[in-house]
Amino acid sequence: MIRKVPVEELQPGMHVVKLSSEIWEHLPFLYSKPGVLQSRKQIERISADGYLHAFIQVDGPDESGATLDTLLTGPTQDAPPKPRVPFEQAMQVAEVVYSKAMHHAKRIIHDVKLGRKVDFEASVETVDAIVDSAIHNPDTLLCLSKLSDYDEYTYAHCINVAAISVVFGEYLGLPRDELVRLGLAGMMHDLGKTAVPARIINKRARLTESEFEEIKRHPEYGCDILARQQEVADDILEAVRDHHEKYNGSGYPERRTKKTIAPFARIISLADVYDALTSDRSYKDAILPNKALAIMYGMREQDFDPIEVQRFIKCLGIFPSGSLVRLNTGFYGVVYESNPALPLMPKIKIILDEDLHPIPAELVDLAAAQALGNRDLEILECADPAAYRLSLKPYLTRKG
Ligand SMILES: [Fe+2]
Numbered sequence: 001m002i003r004k005v006p007v008e009e010l011q012p013g014m015h016v017v018k019l020s021s022e023i024w025e026h027l028p029f030l031y032s033k034p035g036v037l038q039s040r041k042q043i044e045r046i047s048a049d050g051y052l053h054a055f056i057q058v059d060g061p062d063e064s065g066a067t068l069d070t071l072l073t074g075p076t077q078d079a080p081p082k083p084r085v086p087f088e089q090a091m092q093v094a095e096v097v098y099s100k101a102m103h104h105a106k107r108i109i110h111d112v113k114l115g116r117k118v119d120f121e122a123s124v125e126t127v128d129a130i131v132d133s134a135i136h137n138p139d140t141l142l143c144l145s146k147l148s149d150y151d152e153y154t155y156a157h158c159i160n161v162a163a164i165s166v167v168f169g170e171y172l173g174l175p176r177d178e179l180v181r182l183g184l185a186g187m188m189h190d191l192g193k194t195a196v197p198a199r200i201i202n203k204r205a206r207l208t209e210s211e212f213e214e215i216k217r218h219p220e221y222g223c224d225i226l227a228r229q230q231e232v233a234d235d236i237l238e239a240v241r242d243h244h245e246k247y248n249g250s251g252y253p254e255r256r257t258k259k260t261i262a263p264f265a266r267i268i269s270l271a272d273v274y275d276a277l278t279s280d281r282s283y284k285d286a287i288l289p290n291k292a293l294a295i296m297y298g299m300r301e302q303d304f305d306p307i308e309v310q311r312f313i314k315c316l317g318i319f320p321s322g323s324l325v326r327l328n329t330g331f332y333g334v335v336y337e338s339n340p341a342l343p344l345m346p347k348i349k350i351i352l353d354e355d356l357h358p359i360p361a362e363l364v365d366l367a368a369a370q371a372l373g374n375r376d377l378e379i380l381e382c383a384d385p386a387a388y389r390l391s392l393k394p395y396l397t398r399k400g
Pocket of ligand 1: 218244
């Protein structure tokens with residue numbers, strides 16, 4: 001599996017993995033030259049160059065296999081499954097909700113850039129609809145968050161973070177009014193970036209120390225913008241302020257630790273990193289959802305509370321909704337409903353034969369099939385739709 005380690009813990013012989021040094025703008029000090037570290041001298045040089053972390057491959061089962069399985073079937077307690085609206089029916093509504101939310105995100109970012117007030121009433125209306133969708137069928141939002149185009153990333157990311165946070169909050173059993181405030185905080189978590197010069201936000205090369213210091217101020221800028229404009233609930237402001245704080249105190253702006261980080265911020269931080277990892281950008285390809293979760297598990301005790309990241313993984317599943325999977329029959333399917341109790345057996349829509357030719361979609365509930373004694377069908381692995389130049393959109397939305 002892959003684990004994020006501080007530079008001072010690097011040892012000769014460790015295998016550095018390249019994810020992308022630009023994957024998170026708030027991690028510009030990530031050493032990501034792939035290969036085995038040869039000597040102490042090399043590690044000293046990495047440290048002297050100002051790098052703070054590296055992702056390394058450590059011994060153990062593959063990140064998409066037994067480790068997560070063991071983790072997910074661990075001791076955390078779950079509420080019994082809730083009644084949901086059937087996926088296809090819920091998706092028809094969720095698509096409209098998502099598309100309206102995208103328009104709203106564009107509007108509020110534009111307004112803030114022009115120094116105008118954020119329309120809070122319309123924001124509450126937008127998030128209210130997201131909360132309804134999460135309650136009716138959370139998988140619809142998880143699928144839609146994986147279908148956005150990279151050229152719309154800035155806006156899609158606001159909505160995806162709001163949606164994923166609300167889905168996780170709903171899984172944790174938060175009451176509706178809290179879900180709405182959590183969604184608002186998720187949607188507005190990065191508004192402060194509008195106050196950071198665009199040349200720094202858009203810079204693709206490594207940031208200088210002073211540029212990074214400026215980026216690190218965006219949570220406070222966001223908090224100030226909202227607080228200055230109108231009466232905003234404290235837990236929303238705290239979430240915006242703390243969304244880059246980390247469990248071990250290495251985050252910013254205040255280097256808060258563990259439970260001193262605002263609870264909404266801890267949820268938003270999980271959603272933020274998951275969406276950043278699994279999104280296509282102009283300079284990097286998306287990481288598969290199950291791999292992204294494995295990487296996040298490797299960030300436990302540093303970026304995330306180990307129990308909280310575990311629960312997040314359990315909420316999304318080993319094969320998160322919207323994943324393309326290859327079956328033992330050679331056919332391919334898309335996951336449209338995860339199964340927290342039996343994470344290896346989600347509901348899937350089989351859409352392609354072994355030669356990647358489309359076939360009439362067949363809906364299969366792997367858990368139900370197994371309960372009926374049909375053990376012939378199982379998921380072998382997640383597949384990358386981009387590798388087959390495949391868009392999953394038509395298979396997951398009403399156009400499918
Ligand atoms: Fe941020």
